[in-house]
Amino acid sequence: MHRKYIIPDEWKIIEKDFDPNLHPCSESLFALGNGHMGQRANFEEQYSGKSLQGSYIAGVYYPDKTRVGWWKIGYPEYFAKVINSVNWIGIDLLIDDNPLDLAKVRSSGFYRELNMKEGYLLRRFTAHFGEEKRIEVEVVRFLSMKRHEIGAIRYSITPRGFSPVITYTPYLDFDVHNEDSNYGEKFWEEVFASVASQKAINVASTKKTNFHVAAAMRYEIEANGRHITLYPENIQREKYVGNRFEIKAEDGITYTLYKYAAITSTLYYPENKIAEEADQKASEAMRIGFDQLLKEQAEAWARIWETSDIIIEGDPEAQQGIRFNIFQLNQTYTGDDPRLNIGPKGFTGEKYGGVTYWDTEAYCFPFYLSTRHPEVARNLLLYRYRHLPKAIENAKKLGFTNGAALYPMVTINGEECHNEWEITFEEIHRNGAMVIAIKRYFEYTGDLRYVAEYGLEVMIAIGRFWAQRFNWSEDKQQYVMLGVTGPNEYENNINNNFYTSYIARWCMQYTLEMVDLIKQLYPRELEVVLEKTGFDLSVEPKNWQKIIQNIYFPYSETYQIYLQQEGFLDKEQRLASDLPLSERPINQHWSWDRILRSVFIKQADTLQAFYFFEDDFTHEEHERHFDFYEPRTVHESSLSPCVHVVLAAKLHKIDKAYELYLRTSRLDLDDYNKEVHEGLHITSMAGTWMSVVEGFGGMRVRHKKLYFDPLLPRHWKRLSFKIIFDGRILEVNATQEATHIVRHSGEPITISIAGKETVV
């Protein structure tokens, strides 16, 4: 069951009344994260209803053996996925021997809140154990943004109308499974466990990848604020440690359990230290105390909002939606470790395994670039730089030579994990997005040194891939690119996809331009790169130029538009508006061949090129292409509407822009696609940010200069957003009438506002 049930609020996600059918959705929507761990909103106490248990540690993955019907040469042996990890939240409860299980016990007054301003999850409910007997429960929990290994829980119970014996079992459990395990395997192996009074350590390792993870816990309990001394029983079984103790509770007294967990891994510590580190950190967390940790949490979030908040006046749901998106993006990725990245569902579910797609570079990059310090965007670039040797190996497997690189469609460690030939081997445009991100970074920061020291190496390898991937057509007397899948995955194995050929050409061209620029400014660094890559300036650029100058782009004289691919006009020309509702989304109703043959576009493809390279095309060209392609687009990817919002706003089609914006802004909160129980669409949330800032805010950055040209949806009273630019915090305030920019820090700056140069 899926329905709109989230209560609008500026700063909070709120659910009232418990509905077990919606609980799996809420587990996603109320998920917590701190960039290093993710925790679905599972209950601390036992729950026998439908639930997807999920506790994820960024970077800790397992290579699950590939499942495939018909093997093809070049397919990867495994799909690496960030796996469900230790259950650190668990506190089983008996109330007079009755399990506190919301699937079985009658409850009332259920209230769940995700406090986005301060970064915690709150839950309240009353559980009934008879006519008069009930307990009031309040739980607060968070994953510390400041201390990325710490999770804390405050669990309060107040009996009313009786004095029950409460049996508590706080525990740490590695005996968990992934629902999406390809062969039903469990991924964790026991390494070490120890349990004593009010503390426990549990260490496990992943099979094959051999990550070691240690979880430690401390806890204490108070009655109306007064410490209680406990004599718990130790419990230990395979991959599980816990304590059990009883409290003879008194009517009206509040019993509060504080549980502190620390999770450390061999990502950051030597194998023989992680248990000790976890133990110390858990102990330290308890010493600091829950209230102080929560205060730190609020402060950390205040700092985040200071540089990234967006205010939309006149549209409360849009306000809630955009803050939710910004909140989740920051929960997913904090940018302090170049080994980590942003999965399409972040760490809010198992789908897509928390691994990296081109979403990062194409859709997420601008958000982190504009709202966080440059280090963060730089770490995203370094992630790919570190994977360059594997990208070269990957291209080699496919028959490419001379240090050409093909970045994987899906990866966690640089190796390809995807196994559909039409995607894995053919959706190669992803390579272009790597260079787009480098360009965006350079345009925004002016950091040419990064390009010279790291970026260029990536760009050369990608350029080499493209140079080999085009082939000369005797028939056309032009270079063609055969057998690709564009961003519009509703076409497979097509020839001369406009987007792919265009970005490929641009990559080669831009790389050559950057070589020239770096030659002037960082000649020594250039030498190092040329030496390392063996890029011969007297040979390869000439060869690339020959290709660049003679690439075939399919074009229709009739429509005066570039065709998405060769032969696009052979299709039966229909519009998305012709489709009966009963057949939408077509990917749930049509067989694959029918989708492929049809004219319908899953997500921006030709228009994606217009988005990335808008200055290459005239206003009229923008209009013609938008008017041709958008009506044929079914937007069945969550990454589609955002690009169209930006283009529609640019073309002053504000109603169209807002219509499309609605499809992205509350995608998860309103569960448009009936799949939020699987996790949140994290990467598409960055697309929503793009819709607001680049679309309605009209923000552009060219050569380290800012441009704004806001155009608000008709009923928005005010749009305000913050960015960090060249060391300054800027706040853009746009109303229907005027745009005003406030500089919160840093030096004055000249900005173009609606075409007028303004000093801020």
Place this chain on the structure above:
Amino acid sequence: MHRKYIIPDEWKIIEKDFDPNLHPCSESLFALGNGHMGQRANFEEQYSGKSLQGSYIAGVYYPDKTRVGWWKIGYPEYFAKVINSVNWIGIDLLIDDNPLDLAKVRSSGFYRELNMKEGYLLRRFTAHFGEEKRIEVEVVRFLSMKRHEIGAIRYSITPRGFSPVITYTPYLDFDVHNEDSNYGEKFWEEVFASVASQKAINVASTKKTNFHVAAAMRYEIEANGRHITLYPENIQREKYVGNRFEIKAEDGITYTLYKYAAITSTLYYPENKIAEEADQKASEAMRIGFDQLLKEQAEAWARIWETSDIIIEGDPEAQQGIRFNIFQLNQTYTGDDPRLNIGPKGFTGEKYGGVTYWDTEAYCFPFYLSTRHPEVARNLLLYRYRHLPKAIENAKKLGFTNGAALYPMVTINGEECHNEWEITFEEIHRNGAMVIAIKRYFEYTGDLRYVAEYGLEVMIAIGRFWAQRFNWSEDKQQYVMLGVTGPNEYENNINNNFYTSYIARWCMQYTLEMVDLIKQLYPRELEVVLEKTGFDLSVEPKNWQKIIQNIYFPYSETYQIYLQQEGFLDKEQRLASDLPLSERPINQHWSWDRILRSVFIKQADTLQAFYFFEDDFTHEEHERHFDFYEPRTVHESSLSPCVHVVLAAKLHKIDKAYELYLRTSRLDLDDYNKEVHEGLHITSMAGTWMSVVEGFGGMRVRHKKLYFDPLLPRHWKRLSFKIIFDGRILEVNATQEATHIVRHSGEPITISIAGKETVV
């Protein structure tokens, strides 16, 4: 390990010396079948070495849950496969408590023979149990062609140099598994078992499909021909029944065990009768006796050879190869049950699951049509006629309407079992082969009544599919067919594949012609079909004609050839001869995208159209197309060379024809593709027959008239082959100099020999 080890012989397949590494290959090569059962050449006694146990019952299948990486709408839920069934051959043996296990006991003088003339398998060896102690073993076994439920074994042991106690355990075992089970499941469930002295019954059923199969056995033993009375111990465990007894054997005496098994199923008997039937048949077989059954077997095979033998003088290996192929084709399919068909590997292994592909209609049909009574070919047609409702349902799932039919790529019961979108949904040319088979049958037999009563219904449904599958291209102002995979599976999702569009057009055209013909000769039958299909003569033919007259076929003016598909000349033009040996076969060395982008052709595609529709093209067109396409063809399908042999012979390129013939004639005997352990290439064996008869024999049939125009490879002294035509047995004898046809039965007939009309 794979190597050439089969000893040439005109009528026998012979292996000498036991090599455990080759045993899995021999298990395929020496497999037995009688059209209803198949039995790999597994040993009767226990064997702990590498082996693929295989006993198959035609038509008894299990729907194994589909394994797929990325599900797409329209994929089938299961892959139906003919499964490994009861082990009826088993006779475990202890020699003085030592298991007789050829993987462990030293053996010498191993000899294995598949006698193709008389249809049995013979094995001899000596097993050594010490310096002087040895036993001589001879085993003969066969599956009765006359009594399709009977298998018989004669197992003789002669001790030499000692007098051991021999412990025999003859048994029937349903506790078997399929190696290719998608989820490691066992497919059989126990139903009933009973065991007594020297007899046993074992009944099991398949999960889900609920076929019931009963196996019964009888056995007796003789010492130097004298009956021995036994007091065996009964053994019964899950899905297993057997007897165990000891013989105090004497040095030099031959102990011969005769084991008779009968296997019955609910394909032919009611569920409550199969056990009784099996029991009676086993008992009857024992009464008839091994020698008499073997005599019947030789007679049955003599009758088969009488109408299908081919003699090649001057090429002993070719002689062995062609007889082997004819033998296996007759072991696989006897044509007495329209529910059965020919799997690509028949019943000689698990691969392809013993189910039906377009191979039957495109490659196997002429063999059975020409060498067996017309009933057999008719039953092959009826197989598809019976599946028509499911083919219509299948097309409906893909969005087609109005009774359009798409026959499945892979099926056993009419439902699609394949699950690769580019094949399942796009390799639709298979539909055309159904009509080709009807046409071949009609041309050969003149049986228009069959077409009127059955064929036409299939043709209308297929014509309707094609009429919907073309779409109008505004751009080309012609009908196009987008998104198909042709016979050349090294191209996927291509547009305007010449073969597919051509056969589609022909199907529509031929159907309309047949409607006209039937209208004249079988008007009442036509009315029935029109009524049943709702085919409106005033509407649909007109619509079809509109399409027929304006279909786009890609054509190159430069080369003056039809292009395999649109854009074929955009590819880098290379020849197969340019490929380094280290990269062949390319499907074992190249990633899929590289194969797709390349010019290389897996199997005849455009030339397949020339093969089917040779009269539509001039000699010069044949030459141009052959010369263009063959050098680009890597023949990585076992079904490719045969078509080229026929065309090359027609073009008098006899060396080329013979070169290609070598790739098909001993494909399995010499294990060219290193995969014979998985089973034999049964359907490609029919292609070899086609190479000989249509290629070197130059046989054609047009309007129930025979044409021959032989052209022999240079070193062949004589080619002789037999066919059945219109009630006559004809023997064609061709030498390098002349062709002579002998009529063994029936009325005189006028035949065209090398262009000259001759009365035979």
